[in-house]
Amino acid sequence: MPGLILLSPEPLAGKTTVAAGLAQRFSTEGKTVSVRRMPGDDHAENDAALFSALKGASQDQAAAEVELIEAPAGDAASSLAEFPDARALIITSALTPMNVLADYCRQAGDRLRGAVINKMPARRADSLIAEAKAAGVDLLATLPEDRLLATPVLRDVVEALSAQTEHFDSGGLRPLDRPVIAPISADPGQGYFAGYGASAVIVRSDKPDLQLAALNASAGCLILTGGLPILSYVLERAEEDQIPLLRTGLDTITAVERIEAIFGSATFAGGDEKIKRITELMADWGLAPLFG
Structure with missing residues (x-):
């Protein structure tokens, strides 16, 4: 043929x-x-x-x-x-x-x-x-x-944010179809994230309480902004479920703008x-x- x-x-x-x-x-x-x-x-x-x-x-x-x-x-x-x-x-x-x-x-x-x-x-x-x-x-x-076909995968996000990764080996082709930005206040906590079924949570690196809440709500990935070191107990919790962590020195607003820019335009x-x-x-x- x-x-x-x-x-x-x-x-x-x-x-x-x-x-x-x-x-x-x-x-x-x-x-x-x-x-x-x-x-x-x-x-x-x-x-x-x-x-x-x-x-x-x-x-x-x-x-x-x-x-x-x-x-x-x-x-x-x-x-x-x-x-x-x-x-x-x-x-x-x-x-x-x-x-x-x-x-x-x-x-x-x-x-x-x-x-x-x-x-x-x-x-x-x-x-x-x-x-x-x-x-x-x-x-x-x-x-x-x-929407799903237009969604970038985590590999695209890593490149867009110049991010460092943890527990990423099996997650590179996972679609980022439902990203959620963590709230300023810790009050909503785990229930807030569970209500969204987030494929990824974008959260500041100086907010370990929100990071743990997102991990406990089975977020598919954490995108940690601001470039500060991540506390050991957050790293250990992510390792338990092999949840990918993307760490970037960008602030949250810039990170979100870069992620928005690759929706619909990634290969x-x-x-x-x-x-x-x-x-x-x-x-x-x-x-x-x-x-x-």
């Missing part, structure tokens, strides 16, 4: 997300599938590592029944030339003007098997689909805006929760046209 090359006119459109979802779909249908990442941009190395660890994907490209190839964003012609027999699927975000998408699709010629509009706002879905059709874009599918890092979610969103896609 010929390969399918995933293209996009702009970075962070969702090619890696779609590739991971397609790999899971083909795998559940009993097909052996390989996924590769072409070099050429800053995201290539991380994407290749994600694909190599993807459950259900084969590392034997020659034996695979389906080969998915993610190309760098931008110039489609050179990527298509490198794989002259591959079909093409184009992924773009809902922010891309439809006339720009139509021009980009034309570069694939008769090898094009459709386009996917990602991060589609529900309120604009009908109008954007109409615009795409009017521009001559052959839509295969759309993907809605999704797709995988992880079981995100892989499951994209597979669910793609469950009703018809895959036959991709290789027709």
